[in-house]
Amino acid sequence: MHAPFWLTTALLFPVLLYQGKRTRRVTPRLPEATGDYAGQYGEGEPVFRLLVLGESTAAGVGG
DSSP states (O other), X not given: OOOOHHHHHHHHHHHHHHXXXXXXXXXXXXXXXOSOSXXXXXXXXXSXXXXXXXXXXXXXXXX
8 A cells, every 4th residue: 555645745854855955055056157148149130049048058057
């Protein structure tokens, strides 16, 4: 018989809380990349446009 979800969650909560706090503490925080937020490479009208929202890679801090 499987344990209910809430019981499993309650029993694992201390472990999950510890893992979450430790991960936040030891994960390095990278500064945002310097430079322009918008631009164009080359001359003439662009062939396509690209919009990226909410991604750390767009901010230049992703790996």
